[in-house]
Amino acid sequence: MNNAMNNAIVQVRGAVKTFAGVATAVDHVSLDIFEGEFFALLGPSGCGKTTFMRMLAGLEIPDRGEILIDGRDMTGVPPNRRPVNMVFQSYAVFPHMSVLANIAYGLKVTGVGAADIRRRVDEALQLVQLGGLEQRMPAQLSGGQLQRVALARALVKRPRVLLLDEPLSALDAKLREAMQLELVKLQHAVGITFIIVTHDQQEALSMADRIAVMEKGKVRQVAPPAELYEYPRSYFVADFIGKMNLFHGRASGDGAVAVEQLGEIKIPGNSSAGRVGIAVRPEKVKLFRDAPRPGFTAFKSTVDNIAYHGSESYVFATTESGAAIAATVQNESRDSKLPAVGDSIWCGWRAEDTLVLEE
Amino acid sequence: MRAPPQHRLRRLRRRPPPGPLDYGRHLWMRLTMLATFVFLYAPIITLVAFSFNDSRRNVVWRGFTVKYYLKAWHNDGLIEAFTNSLTIAVISTAVSTVIGAMVALQLWRFRFPFKGAYEGGMALPIVIPEICMGVAMLAFFSRTYWPTDLIWPFNLSAIIIAHISFSFPFVAVVVRARLASFNREFEEAAKDLGASEWRVLRDVLLPHMAPGLVAGALLAFTLSLDDFVITFFTSGPDTVTFPVKIYSMVRFSVTPEVNAASAVLIAITLALTATAMFLQNRAGQKMR
Numbered sequence: 001m002n003n004a005m006n007n008a009i010v011q012v013r014g015a016v017k018t019f020a021g022v023a024t025a026v027d028h029v030s031l032d033i034f035e036g037e038f039f040a041l042l043g044p045s046g047c048g049k050t051t052f053m054r055m056l057a058g059l060e061i062p063d064r065g066e067i068l069i070d071g072r073d074m075t076g077v078p079p080n081r082r083p084v085n086m087v088f089q090s091y092a093v094f095p096h097m098s099v100l101a102n103i104a105y106g107l108k109v110t111g112v113g114a115a116d117i118r119r120r121v122d123e124a125l126q127l128v129q130l131g132g133l134e135q136r137m138p139a140q141l142s143g144g145q146l147q148r149v150a151l152a153r154a155l156v157k158r159p160r161v162l163l164l165d166e167p168l169s170a171l172d173a174k175l176r177e178a179m180q181l182e183l184v185k186l187q188h189a190v191g192i193t194f195i196i197v198t199h200d201q202q203e204a205l206s207m208a209d210r211i212a213v214m215e216k217g218k219v220r221q222v223a224p225p226a227e228l229y230e231y232p233r234s235y236f237v238a239d240f241i242g243k244m245n246l247f248h249g250r251a252s253g254d255g256a257v258a259v260e261q262l263g264e265i266k267i268p269g270n271s272s273a274g275r276v277g278i279a280v281r282p283e284k285v286k287l288f289r290d291a292p293r294p295g296f297t298a299f300k301s302t303v304d305n306i307a308y309h310g311s312e313s314y315v316f317a318t319t320e321s322g323a324a325i326a327a328t329v330q331n332e333s334r335d336s337k338l339p340a341v342g343d344s345i346w347c348g349w350r351a352e353d354t355l356v357l358e359e
Numbered sequence: 360m361r362a363p364p365q366h367r368l369r370r371l372r373r374r375p376p377p378g379p380l381d382y383g384r385h386l387w388m389r390l391t392m393l394a395t396f397v398f399l400y401a402p403i404i405t406l407v408a409f410s411f412n413d414s415r416r417n418v419v420w421r422g423f424t425v426k427y428y429l430k431a432w433h434n435d436g437l438i439e440a441f442t443n444s445l446t447i448a449v450i451s452t453a454v455s456t457v458i459g460a461m462v463a464l465q466l467w468r469f470r471f472p473f474k475g476a477y478e479g480g481m482a483l484p485i486v487i488p489e490i491c492m493g494v495a496m497l498a499f500f501s502r503t504y505w506p507t508d509l510i511w512p513f514n515l516s517a518i519i520i521a522h523i524s525f526s527f528p529f530v531a532v533v534v535r536a537r538l539a540s541f542n543r544e545f546e547e548a549a550k551d552l553g554a555s556e557w558r559v560l561r562d563v564l565l566p567h568m569a570p571g572l573v574a575g576a577l578l579a580f581t582l583s584l585d586d587f588v589i590t591f592f593t594s595g596p597d598t599v600t601f602p603v604k605i606y607s608m609v610r611f612s613v614t615p616e617v618n619a620a621s622a623v624l625i626a627i628t629l630a631l632t633a634t635a636m637f638l639q640n641r642a643g644q645k646m647r
Contacts, residue, residue: 157552
């Protein structure tokens with residue numbers, strides 16, 4: 001995090017949006033997004049992330065709450081007067097205009113001079129590497145090129161915030177990965193705040209400086225990617241991000257937790273009490289032939305199944321008490337030894353890798 | 360590399376059997392098609408052919424002439440009727456295209472109470488029998504003491520109003536169908552880029568509507584040009600349109616003059632349709 005990020009460019013206070021007959025799409029969301037940040041809104045489909053973004057663009061009016069962009073209250077400000085621009089999921093590149101006309105459109109309607117338009121459009125074309133395609137019609141472009149047009153068209157307006165609605169979902173896997181890298185580079189080059197909506201956690205984790213995980217219209221956690229992955233706060237976030245062994249339990253307040261199907265485990269330094277979720281990442285789970293040394297939370301188990309994934313294998317085991325545990329084993333060398341199905345082993349992890357979650 | 364001649368011959372002789380969708384290669388299908396074309400176009404071809412027939416009775420072919428075209432051209436009554444028809448068609452097309460487009464936009468864009476009833480009521484002139492429309496119009500214009508003895512072109516006002524009222528629903532239906540394929544994200548993108556509602560309409564919505572507008576206008580034009588029933592009921596005693604005039608001529612005898620006038624009308628309609636299709640095609644090409 002650098003210093004430029006201390007200025008909140010987008011401030012949302014208690015935003016609520018309900019659609020008639022449908023559940024609340026955005027439910028009392030308060031959020032600060034900082035200047036120069038690459039911010040991701042992540043969540044399953046229908047969680048309200050797109051509605052939230054459309055409220056920033058002015059395409060949806062919040063029922064309650066306020067939105068400040070660049071310190072200015074956006075209530076009653078129509079989309080065409082907001083200092084934000086959006087890259088739409090379908091790109092929405094105007095089919096009856098050339099690439100040039102598409103990119104110039106936003107400048108033309110706001111009365112920028114012809115010479116200025118030409119110069120800024122050229123810059124934008126350079127930025128997204130579309131030089132030479134100015135005269136093409138959208139129907140002659142590939143999906144990746146269309147996306148670049150949509151990007152250039154928004155960036156040429158020099159917005160304070162660029163909104164990207166699932167920008168990579170229509171691209172094939174290879175191109176998607178390349179574009180992820182390119183978007184991050186682009187964001188560094190132009191220094192504009194990027195807010196991206198995605199349901200793809202890999203995308204969010206690899207691109208964003210900070211991620212807001214949304215569920216049922218509520219923001220569940222806002223954190224940098226590593227923090228989100230290693231220290232999820234709630235059961236939902238732990239379950240949603242990456243793979244996870246998840247259990248329910250009851251904490252007694254002195255570091256001991258009675259976990260369903262596992263029995264009592266000790267979590268050093270934990271003082272929570274009441275119902276909690278207990279979780280551990282599969283790659284933190286180690287397999288032992290005999291009971292490991294103290295400091296490990298370990299359970300005698302039987303191997304049920306092994307799934308080979310090339311760089312790693314997943315070992316699925318059941319403890320004597322009947323709990324299912326998954327462990328990731330890196331296939332570090334070609335003759336890596338894996339247990340066989342039916343083998344009796346110990347599954348264990350360092351006690352400090354145990355996560356205690358809000359239910 | 361060229362295939363040896365024998366090989367090519369064999370390929371020609373042994374064609375593969377027709378596939379499931381090769382309808383054009385079934386004999387019965389070809390016959391049906393032929394019959395369709397004969398029934399559709401034989402009358403029209405006869406009409407045009409006999410407009411060049413050098414005979415007053417117009418029953419047997421007596422030789423080629425264009426004198427009936429000249430005769431039609433010098434028939435002041437016919438020319439007046441033709442001018443009236445074209446004037447009515449142009450004005451009613453222009454007005455009903457604008458009204459139809461606005462109705463389509465309103466129905467597509469907004470939600471309001473009794474929208475379904477409004478939509479049904481708007482489309483009523485499409486389904487109401489023409490004769491009923493004609494009688495209704497007659498009743499309306501006579502009740503309101505609509506003046507019929509004004510100078511040209513104001514003497515056509517009743518007919519123009521009647522034509523607008525039955526052709527704008529067609530425009531509305533065609534344009535509405537076109538609007539259904541509009542991606543709202545285009546509108547949102549234009550707004551997001553700084554366009555006002557008016558610019559959105561001009562720069563994004565109208566270009567998308569254009570093919571529907573052209574098709575709707577063409578429909579309105581031909582509907583107006585060849586309308587007989589409603590025109591017959593709404594025209595004053597001294598106003599004659601082309602179809603009405605032709606009808607009165609035919610009542611005496613079918614002369615090649617009638618054929619000639621009709622052939623000109625067909626030519627105009629074809630030329631207009633071809634122009635519209637050419638324009639649409641060119642626009643489509645640009646978008647490709």
